[in-house]
Amino acid sequence: MMNPKTQNKVAIGTLYGVAGLVVLILLALLGYILVSGLPQLSWHFLTAPAKAFLKGGGVGVQLYNSFYLLILAMLISFPIALGAAIYLYEYAKDNWVTTTIRTAIEILSSLPSVVVGLFGFLFFVVKLRLGFSILSGAFALTFFNLPLLTRSIEDSLRTIDTTQREGGLALGLSRWETVTRVILPAAVPSILTGVILSAGRVFGEAAALIYTAGQSAPALDFTDWNPFNISSPLNPMRPAETLAVHIWKINSEGIMPDAKAISSGSSAVLVLAILLFNFAARYLGKRLYKRLTSA
């Protein structure tokens, strides 16, 4: 039998080892992606359209598509998630209806994204005849994003103390006024953090988009901002391959001579963007909290 002191040392050592291993794997992955990808990055690579057969193509359109899709998906899913979270946490009584809703959200959030993609294909692309389009992709991403976002907003509301709600009500504010004028402003920093983090996940999503937003990126005319024109960047009905889908595509069927380099470069851009989201979430969340509370 070991004495408690040795036992303690062994336990702590093991835990450090495991934690270190995780960090090491993460660093190795990041390092590999960045080391092989960063040299490919240039202004040309980030802005030029892709080429199908020749070398020297860029990811400009894909990068733009990723952001446009992200914004559309967020515009659709955020209001719904906010409403759902407010209803669930501030209004709903604990009964079988809310239990059912919560279970549904749990199940939805654990659906493999490729299943969401296939559902999106059958329903939006085929049934609703939206075709392979940004809109189909945005709806699919909404399905993918909604449960996560709802849960994160609900958690944000939970962090606001009950005494704040009582304080609002005791001042003669209605329930709605208390929620919108006291609780939400107080929860903004943490809601924002949740939104940015989920944006990172949406940004890197590929499987849900392959069958909905499509795998082709028609050239865009960045001087044409009429959303009804097919080459306009704003047109939501055009097919739009995103960066994550592009990576998958190149690796499975890319025939350009510099496929490997483009794939590495795209991965680096993707990873950098997601890292940026994460740091922005931390930074903005902290700053906003400080500004709102000056604590």
Add this chain to the structure above:
Amino acid sequence: MSKEILTTQDLHLYYGDKEALKGINLNFDAKGITALIGPSGCGKSTYLRTLNRMNDLIPNVTITGTIKFKDQDLYAPSADTVQIRKEIGMVFQQPNPFPFSIYDNVIYGLRIAGEKDKEKLDAVVEKSLRQAAVWDEVKDHLHESALALSGGQQQRVCIARVLAVSPEIILLDEPTSALDPVSSSQIETTLLNLRHDYTIITVTHNLQQASRIADRTAFFMNGELVEVDQTKNIFMNPAEKQTEDYISGRFG
């Protein structure tokens, strides 16, 4: 009788099956301070929270009996809880300023009610903070966060916040029990200044505090009102044996 602003008749309250208030009859005259005292779990806080319908927030609560505020039945189906809580304000045990500036905290009720006149708002802020005896301490940083204040200052800002809505009655649920003695005595001074203009009902665990500030004291035990009288009589010459035992520290 005409001076009575708030009356409760045969008030029962149940948490599920458990009877927490067993028929309370208690009336309050306009102006002055009434202290509600009694051992933990005697129902004094529960009673206080029936007076502005804060118990509505707890599921499974049943209330019978009548509470009337100036002849208006607070539990009538047509009663408007929002209006009621504007006239019957409340300060809580834990100071709960909103995470905004001191200024915004004080005018929050008014601003949401639609008041936009800057001069009027400024005047209300100053008047309320003066009434709550915290003006001199915060007047130079009104636009800083209320969360940066000490607990006692926060509590007085919370009192100012209630005053700004100009209620007639102010309920206080152990307003000093989370505060240090110095802050507590400042709150007591604040309440003594307010007693000529408002009807104040405060729950307290601190018997000395009740004897220092209250005009009237009500003693609760096991969900019943044992005795209510002038504070002096309750402490010097209680009518009930239970009251005397509690006051003299034989239990509770």
